[in-house]
Amino acid sequence: MKVPFYGHVRQYQNIKAEIDANMQEVLMSGQYVQGPMLKKFEEELAAYTGAKYAIGVGNGTDALWLTFMALGLGPGDELITNANTFFATAEAIWIAGCTAVLVDCDEKTRCIDPAAVRKAISKRTKSIVPVHLYGQCAPMDEIRKIADEYGLFVIEDNAQAFDARGKNFKIGELSDAVCTSFIIQKNLGTFGDGGAIWTNHQYINDIVRKLRNHGSGKRDVHSPGFNSRLDDLHAGILSAKLKHIAKWSDRRIEIAKKYDAGLKGCDFLDLPNARPGYRHVYHLYEIETKNPADRDVLLAYLNKNDIDAKTHYSIAIHKQEGFPWGKPTRLGLPLTNAEKNASSCISLPMFPELTDEEVAFTIQVVRDWPKNK
Ligand SMILES: Cc1ncc(COP(=O)(O)O)c(C=O)c1O
Secondary structure (H helix, E strand, C coil): CCCCCCCHHHHHHHHHHHHHHHHHHHHHHHHCCCCCHHHHHHHHHHHCCCCCCEEEECHHHHHHHHHHHHCCCCCCCCCEECCCCHHHHCCCCCCCEEEEECEECCCCCCCHHHHHHHCCCCCEEEEEEEEHHHCCCCCCCHHHHHHHHHEEEEEEECCCCCEEEEECCCCCCCCEEEEECCCCEEEECCCCCCCCECCCCHHHHHHHHHHEEECCCCCCCCCCCCCCCHHHHHHHHHHHCCCCCCHHHHHHHHHHHHHHHHHHHCCEEEEECCCCCCECCCCCCEEEEECCHHHHHHHHHHHHCCCEEEEECCHHHHCCCCCCCCCEECCCCCCHHHHHHHHHHEEEECCCCCHHHHHHHHHHHCHHHHHCC
C-alpha cells in the first residue's frame, strides 16, 4: 500500500458535480474577475466566519501584508510572530516594510508562547501576528489581554486552521482581522492560489478592497494599490468546498484520534498536543522525534516504506541561509522550542479522504521503526 500525503484528486472526485457546476456557472457568466461568484463566496465566507466583512485576495501572503498596510503599519513598526511558522508570515511583514520580531513557541502545542510575546514587546511594537499552527488556534484570550495592555493590533494568520476554534472564542472574535490562504493543500483549498481576510472593521474592508484592485473602488478612479484579487473560478471552487468543510474537519479530528491511539507508547516520539476544549482541525498531524538525530532517519524509513511523510518546517526562518537578508528583524531569544520543533518534526499523511486502512498501515509502519532502524 502507498499512502499519499495529499488527497486533492480524491476530494475533487467526491464533490465533482458541485465544483463543475460552479465552474460552469462562472464560465458562462462571462465575468471572471470581481464578478458575481466572488461576491457570493465573500458573502458565504462572512456568514461562515461570523465576520461583518470578508474580502477575497490573491493568496494568503497578500492577505497578511494588505491587512498590515490597511492598518497603516510600515517601516519602524515591529510585528511579533512565531519563529516556527511558514516563511510567508515573516515575508509578509517584510513586504509591508515592517520589522519581524520572531518569538518562541509553546513547549507542547507549538503555537506562539504568550510569555515570549510579552517579553519581546518594545516601544516600537505595533501588532501581534499569532499563527494558528498545524490547525490549532493560538491562545487568543491571552494574546488579546497582552494586546489590550499595550494597545496593539492583533492579526491572526489562519492559513492553517480554517474552521478551528478556541475554548471560549471563535477565530476572529479577539482580533482586528483574520488572514487565510486557500492554496491547494489548505483545509479549505482551491486548485491554485487564493486567500482572504475577514474582519469586523469597516475601514480595513474598504481599504483592502481598494488596495487589491489597483487602488480603485470606482471605474477610472485610482490611488496607488496592487493587483491581488481572488478569481471567480477559484471563488466557485471554494464556495462548493465551503459547504463540506465542517464535515472534513470532523474527519481530520477522527483520523488524529486514530493516530493518537495507535502511536501511544512509541517512546521515540512526541505526539501533537491539543489544548483542552479547543477544536484543533489538524491541517497537519505533526509528530516530533524525541531525539532530533532520529528525524531524518525516521523520515527516510517512512518514505522508503511508501508513507509519504514530510516536514513542516525543518529549517526555522532564522536558520535559513542568508537570514535576515538585510530585512528588519529582531529575534526574541531564546528560541529553544522553535528550534527543537524544526529539528524534530515529521508530518504524517493527513487529509479527510485518507482511508482507515491507510491510517492503520501508517501507524504500523511507524510502530515497526525501532525493529527496522
Ligand atoms: C502559516 C502560513 N502563513 C501564510 C501562508 C501563505 O499563504 P499563501 O501560500 O497562500 O501565500 C501559508 C501557506 O502557504 C501558511 O501556512
